[in-house]
Amino acid sequence: AEVEGQAAWPVAAGDGDRRRVPGRVLFTLYDTYGFPTDLAQEVLQDRGFAVTAETQAEYEAEMEAQRERARAKDVFVRSPVGLSAATGLISPNVKQIQPSNVEPYKDLPPTEFLGYQTLTAPARILAMVREDQRRREAVAGDEVEAVLDRTPCYAESGGQIGDTGVLTGRQGRGDILDTQYKSGLIVHRLRVTEGGFREGEDVAVAVESPRRQGLRLHHTGTHLLHAALRQLLGTHVTQAGSLVAPDRLRFDFTHGKPVRDRELERVEDLVNQMVRENLTVDPFETDLDEALRMGAMALFGEKYGRRVRVVRIGDFSTELCGGTHLDATGQVGLFKVTQEGAVAAGVRRLEAVTGGAALQHVGQEEAALREAADLLRIPPLELPRRLQKLLDEQKALEKSLAQIESRLAQGRAQELVAGARAVKGVPLVVARLDGLDADGLRAAADSVRERLGSGVICLASVVDGKVGLVSAVTRDLAGRVHAGKLVQEVARAVGGGGGGRPDLAQAGGKDPSALDAALAGVPAWVERALGG
Known part of the structure; x- marks a missing residue:
């Protein structure tokens, strides 16, 4: 041609x-x-x-x-070494004025970053490094760090992860697995897949386009989210960390309490309103003082050079940022928050998705909703009302069951009192009542104690493979036999623990197989206690 x-x-x-x-x-x-x-x-x-x-x-x-x-050229004179993926939103066209002086990258000139204008570019291999040693050549199967004179690949910074892509030469081809800053240079982690490369060779670099588009979607979405949070929750909201990935974003921010569901809805609605308004995303370079005068958000504690890059989204958001962005907010398509939680004291975290990832998330939620509705044989929009009805019915059934268990326990109480044995003249009731939960055991112990008048009670139950224990002592004997010490003794024998007051105590255990032997030892323990 x-x-x-x-x-x-x-x-x-x-x-x-x-x-x-x-x-x-x-x-x-x-x-x-x-x-x-x-x-x-x-x-x-x-x-x-x-x-x-x-x-x-x-x-x-x-x-x-x-x-x-x-x-x-007027560029950011800010060292990429000082950039933090957890705290930065400025990046990456960071060119060190001086060549690197760190082996094995010593004396290499700074890389020219072309990624704002293009996803493909010719380049020359300045160096290849493997195991901290310069390599003149790399062949198929090798994995090296390649430094080029120019690149469209974005190196990880400002929360945005590094680009991937393809490097093509006359006799070789390789996959760019990641792009990072190292020793002040943009370094490509390259796996040679065909042929080979040599130092000084002219090559073509191509960024993986769909992946970069995902990064652009989520970085612009991050700026919209930040601005919406400050507008709706207050200007105390500041960024405390971020991750911009091709399929999601994560944003940490200062806020002293959980973000309520209604607040999240308002944040989502505001961001999506800005998406529908299709605001222009306008990146430009200016002096730092001028950027701050126009209200650009800067990160507290970060050091910036005299010239900075600003990303302005209509009148809604203005931030110092070196990341890659969309041309207009309408390209976001849809913004959806997927999770909210705490990271540390006073720091909250939101995770969200945009574009196709947001549509996929909504589709998954709708599929789950339809599946749940099909199980109940009702339309999906009736699910909340039906679930509330089922929960109310469950509570009523649980209450009825508790009443029945209490009546059964009271009925058993008379039998247990009748079967009490005397230890040094003191009535002792020891019994296993499997199936009763902690409340049922306590109700049974109270009923037995009331009928017994004077005596010691130790009841046990196994539910779902776990042992429950209750001991009770009538008031006249509480000074001689301690209910808490009694239940501790039995609990130790079944691999558990517990305790309580001298007249009433509860415990649990993990070994039902040892329960019968443990209960068999209660009379001897009570006898020792009474003998004391």
């Missing part, structure tokens, strides 16, 4: 050098059209042009001039 403007390519003047290609042409093909330099040289030579050492020197001079322009 012909490259636009090919007919106007300049060649050097001079009878003996009419067909020499100026280095400026190679640079323009690389910088403007993304044409790999080595491939361009082959094509030009095939067409009769000469690529000489002078051409190469001119090309390198153009590349160095481009790097100098990138260094001199």
Whole structure:
């Protein structure tokens, strides 16, 4: 295919050098059209042009001039090392003015970030690092850290996770698994899948587009959420951490109490109102003082350079931010809060989804609603009323059951009193009443004590594999036999514990198989207590 403007390519003047290609042409093909330099040289030579050492020197001079322009451009002079994914919303076109001086990245120039304008770009491999050692080459199966002279890949910062994508060369292909800041440089974690790469090679970089779009959706959604929280809950709300992922967002903020359901609904409604209004998302660079004068949100304790990037969303939100964003809020589609909870004292956390992820979440909720409605054979919108009715009926049944159990316990009480044995002249009732819960056991003990007049009671029950125990002592014997100590003795034998007052105590245990033996030892314990 012909490259636009090919007919106007300049060649050097001079009878003996009419067909020499100026280095400026190679640079323009690389910088403007993304044409790999080595491939361009082959094509030009095939067409009769000469690529000489002078051409190469001119090309390198153009590349160095481009790097100098990138260094001199007004950019954020804020070290990426100081960026916190937990606290930052500013990022990433952070170019260190000085080259890295940390081995193995020493003397490498800063990476030019192109990711605001494009998702694909030509680039040159400046270095490849594996196990903290520079590698001249990487072959299929290798995993290396690749530093390029320029990249559209966003390095993780400001809560937004790093880009993934593909790196393609003349003889190799690799997957970009992650993009991070390291030693002040944008570093690509690269797994070579085909062929290989070499240091100095011209390559093409492509960001994984659907994933980046998910990040843009959720980062713009984060700004809308922040502004909505401040408007509805109060200006005390400030960011305390964030995560921007392709499929969800997480936002931590200062707030002294849980966000009520009605407040969450209002936050959702306000964000979705801003989505429907399709507000323009306007990122721009300005001086820090000017950004603060216009009301841009800055993070307390963070250090910013003289020039900062601001993301303004209509008149609704203005924040210092270096992340990637949508062009307009309407692209969010739908915003849905999925979870609210506490992170620490005075810090709440909201999780939310946008776009397709929000539609999927709503679909899952509707499917669960329909499934529950089908089980009850009612329309989905009748579920709340029917569930309330079922809960009321359950409470009534539980109350009736408790009354029945109490009457049964009272009926058994007479039998237990009749079967009491005497220990040193004191009536003792020991019995196992499986099926009674703690309340039922206590009611039974009270009933036996009332009928017994004077004596000691120890009752036990097994429910759902767990042992329940109650001991009771009439007032006249409370000074001689301690109910709390008695129930502790039995509880230890069944792998549990408990205690209580001298006249009434409860306990539990984990080993029903030891219960009969434990109850068999009660008379001897009571005899020792009375003997004392």
